[in-house]
Amino acid sequence: MTETPKVTIYDVAARAGVSISTVSKVLSSSTRVNKVTREKVLTAIKQLNYVPSLAARGIASGRTSIIGLVSPYTPLQLLHDPHLQANICGIEEILNEHDYALLIATANREHESAPSYERLLRSNYIDGAVVMETQESKSPDLHRQLSQQRYPWVILGYPVGMVPSYCVHADDLQGAQSMTEYLISLGHRRIGVIEVKDSAYASEERVRGYRQMLAQKGLPFDKSLVVDGRDWSTEGAYKAVPKLLERPDRPTAIFAVNDCMAFGVLQYAREHGLLVPEDLTVVGFDDIPAAATSFPPLTTIRQPSIQMGHEAIKLLFKLLEGGTNSSRVVVSTEVVVRASSGPPPEKV
Amino acid sequence: MTETPKVTIYDVAARAGVSISTVSKVLSSSTRVNKVTREKVLTAIKQLNYVPSLAARGIASGRTSIIGLVSPYTPLQLLHDPHLQANICGIEEILNEHDYALLIATANREHESAPSYERLLRSNYIDGAVVMETQESKSPDLHRQLSQQRYPWVILGYPVGMVPSYCVHADDLQGAQSMTEYLISLGHRRIGVIEVKDSAYASEERVRGYRQMLAQKGLPFDKSLVVDGRDWSTEGAYKAVPKLLERPDRPTAIFAVNDCMAFGVLQYAREHGLLVPEDLTVVGFDDIPAAATSFPPLTTIRQPSIQMGHEAIKLLFKLLEGGTNSSRVVVSTEVVVRASSGPPPEKV
DNA sequence: CTGAAAGCGCTAACAT
DNA sequence: ATGTTAGCGCTTTCAG
Numbered sequence: 129m130t131e132t133p134k135v136t137i138y139d140v141a142a143r144a145g146v147s148i149s150t151v152s153k154v155l156s157s158s159t160r161v162n163k164v165t166r167e168k169v170l171t172a173i174k175q176l177n178y179v180p181s182l183a184a185r186g187i188a189s190g191r192t193s194i195i196g197l198v199s200p201y202t203p204l205q206l207l208h209d210p211h212l213q214a215n216i217c218g219i220e221e222i223l224n225e226h227d228y229a230l231l232i233a234t235a236n237r238e239h240e241s242a243p244s245y246e247r248l249l250r251s252n253y254i255d256g257a258v259v260m261e262t263q264e265s266k267s268p269d270l271h272r273q274l275s276q277q278r279y280p281w282v283i284l285g286y287p288v289g290m291v292p293s294y295c296v297h298a299d300d301l302q303g304a305q306s307m308t309e310y311l312i313s314l315g316h317r318r319i320g321v322i323e324v325k326d327s328a329y330a331s332e333e334r335v336r337g338y339r340q341m342l343a344q345k346g347l348p349f350d351k352s353l354v355v356d357g358r359d360w361s362t363e364g365a366y367k368a369v370p371k372l373l374e375r376p377d378r379p380t381a382i383f384a385v386n387d388c389m390a391f392g393v394l395q396y397a398r399e400h401g402l403l404v405p406e407d408l409t410v411v412g413f414d415d416i417p418a419a420a421t422s423f424p425p426l427t428t429i430r431q432p433s434i435q436m437g438h439e440a441i442k443l444l445f446k447l448l449e450g451g452t453n454s455s456r457v458v459v460s461t462e463v464v465v466r467a468s469s470g471p472p473p474e475k476v
Numbered sequence: 477m478t479e480t481p482k483v484t485i486y487d488v489a490a491r492a493g494v495s496i497s498t499v500s501k502v503l504s505s506s507t508r509v510n511k512v513t514r515e516k517v518l519t520a521i522k523q524l525n526y527v528p529s530l531a532a533r534g535i536a537s538g539r540t541s542i543i544g545l546v547s548p549y550t551p552l553q554l555l556h557d558p559h560l561q562a563n564i565c566g567i568e569e570i571l572n573e574h575d576y577a578l579l580i581a582t583a584n585r586e587h588e589s590a591p592s593y594e595r596l597l598r599s600n601y602i603d604g605a606v607v608m609e610t611q612e613s614k615s616p617d618l619h620r621q622l623s624q625q626r627y628p629w630v631i632l633g634y635p636v637g638m639v640p641s642y643c644v645h646a647d648d649l650q651g652a653q654s655m656t657e658y659l660i661s662l663g664h665r666r667i668g669v670i671e672v673k674d675s676a677y678a679s680e681e682r683v684r685g686y687r688q689m690l691a692q693k694g695l696p697f698d699k700s701l702v703v704d705g706r707d708w709s710t711e712g713a714y715k716a717v718p719k720l721l722e723r724p725d726r727p728t729a730i731f732a733v734n735d736c737m738a739f740g741v742l743q744y745a746r747e748h749g750l751l752v753p754e755d756l757t758v759v760g761f762d763d764i765p766a767a768a769t770s771f772p773p774l775t776t777i778r779q780p781s782i783q784m785g786h787e788a789i790k791l792l793f794k795l796l797e798g799g800t801n802s803s804r805v806v807v808s809t810e811v812v813v814r815a816s817s818g819p820p821p822e823k824v
Numbered sequence: 825c826t827g828a829a830a831g832c833g834c835t836a837a838c839a840t
Numbered sequence: 841a842t843g844t845t846a847g848c849g850c851t852t853t854c855a856g
Contacts, residue, residue, distance in 0.1 A: 146826075147828075149851080156851080159825085162825060177598075180850075181599060181600040181848085181850070183531050183535045183848085183850090184535045184848070187529065187531040187832050187833060187848090188831080188832055188849075188850040203566075203569050204782075207565040216551075218551075221552070227595070229579050229581060231542070231578070234568055234572060250527040252527075252532075421710065485834065497845095500836085501842085503834095509842085532832070535849060535850085538848080827855085829853090830851105831850105832852105835847090837845090838843105838846100840841100
């Protein structure tokens with residue numbers, strides 16, 4: 129923290145023997161500048177080790193080169209969800225390439241009425257935002273507020289409520305259908321589902337895909353086979369498993385709507401002497417890295433989490449450049465077969 | 477993106493019938509303001525839905541309420557290290573409580589000569605920074621640059637090079653000693669180590685702790701028992717394991733200097749028919765969440781990753797408030813015994 | 825192609 | 841206790 133005198137655009141101008149507006153011009157490289165002059169300025173910049181003040185630029189031009197990430201999840205929730213982490217990773221990658229920085233605004237630790245990110249969103253500080261999908265109920269007017277801002281924003285997830293918006297999400301319906309079809313092809317007839325109620329729309333889509341495939345194959349839908357895993361977490365699922373397995377007509381396969389929850393099922397099975405996949409097939413959704421190294425390795429539906437982050441930023445950049453015709457990007461999913469799935473046992 | 481006219485401090489002042497400096501005063505709440513006036517202003521703010529421009533405030537006051545996080549890791553590397561993620565989570569939690577935002581600057585995807593974060597660091601945009609430990613060799617003058625800035629910064633990790641600095645890290649030495657002592661008490665005499673060369677200082681400390689305990693117990697140190705896992709990753713460790721296990725006098729226990737690498741050992745063992753812990757004891761370092769649910773659950777050294785993030789920010793805030801006497805915070809570690817460790821086999 | 829000058833929205837002396 | 845005013849460092853017309 130040595131007191132290095134702040135070097136401003138004036139210093140550069142003085143050194144190069146030009147006006148500050150000329151310096152500004154070579155910096156923005158939008159206007160034409162004489163080659164010699166440009167060189168002089170560039171040299172001065174290098175010699176003085178000058179870096180423009182983003183704050184000043186922000187106030188003068190209205191642009192900050194900063195994109196906001198709005199997370200309805202707390203840092204801790206984010207930490208425990210590799211899929212969301214991968215989304216963020218993808219966002220950062222593209223932003224990096226374009227010399228944009230990411231300003232992260234998460235929900236508060238305690239669920240306050242006014243999440244801290246709202247203030248940020250409206251502080252004229254960002255050029256655009258990526259908003260992680262929220263149930264409207266959780267933040268009633270987040271989207272309304274957003275639509276009042278002067279910058280573009282895209283939802284990572286499904287559009288919510290009445291506000292028209294740009295979004296990117298995976299093809300959850302298709303993914304769940306394929307997985308269900310695969311399980312049926314293995315011989316399973318009673319397939320339990322661990323869903324997440326009242327959270328993200330993705331869970332609903334996955335259950336819908338499951339139901340549709342059941343119907344398509346002429347299999348009955350048993351409502352009691354779908355239980356609530358609460359919050360996408362391993363623990364939540366672990367607690368929900370008994371509702372599925374402690375009954376005479378237990379399912380021979382369990383489809384958890386994300387991998388973390390599938391791990392909870394795996395854990396329960398292990399602790400209760402059930403062999404996977406001999407006694408019970410367990411599958412997840414996401415294909416987080418840990419899915420490949422769990423025991424047994426998890427059969428799951430791959431969702432290109434990092435790529436989704438890429439797409440969200442690319443869409444945002446298009447909006448920043450003046451618009452796009454496609455308001456929704458849907459990325460595809462695929463079933464990844466590993467060792468946690470197999471035919472049902474002879475008799476359960 | 478409806479064009480809502482930007483509401484400024486002037487609008488508020490006009491509405492409340494006061495001057496802009498009065499508005500500024502109630503906003504900063506530092507100076508005393510008449511109760512009635514304050515109410516008027518507050519009402520106007522609410523009615524107009526006013527939010528101050530952080531950019532303008534930044535340029536006028538020199539403070540932005542933004543803290544920078546400098547990561548020498550790429551987003552992808554960050555993604556694959558739960559310990560680092562937890563550090564960040566901790567940072568965000570405290571920042572949130574204080575209404576600060578986090579600006580993340582990571583290394584580029586391709587390892588460029590001039591990492592993108594350097595520009596950010598010098599752009600007068602942040603009030604302070606948390607810098608994840610980097611080997612000086614990787615970014616020769618990052619620390620020099622930092623020390624020329626006008627804001628305080630703290631290292632999450634060990635101090636590097638000649639620049640005096642504030643830092644917070646775990647007691648790696650003590651942790652590794654305790655773990656080694658535990659393994660010796662179990663009966664192990666030949667303990668392999670998977671380290672990470674030329675990366676973070678933490679790895680060196682852990683190996684040092686291992687050697688010290690060996691010496692303390694009068695056991696010989698066999699240099700060939702320490703191999704390089706390259707990059708802290710599961711794959712890196714997986715590839716290094718053969719050097720330890722494919723030899724007649726193979727170690728009966730392997731201590732990987734982080735959990736991810738321990739998983740690589742677990743995987744190798746499983747694929748080569750070695751039972752853990754019956755045939756081989758495997759332990760890690762960090763105690764990331766997955767350590768509790770791996771198969772078998774991993775014995776490891778707990779490092780309070782989230783708390784380390786907390787400490788880093790607390791230290792930074794102290795610096796922001798004018799200084800502190802302690803320039804280094806060391807958080808303690810502890811051995812967590814799970815199922816991956818046991819006595820050595822009768823004969824190997 | 826270059827420079828002068830007017831802000832951008834706010835804070836912080838300094839007056840009143 | 842409140843208002844006036846001079847910047848903060850930059851971009852951006854508008855002249856030259």
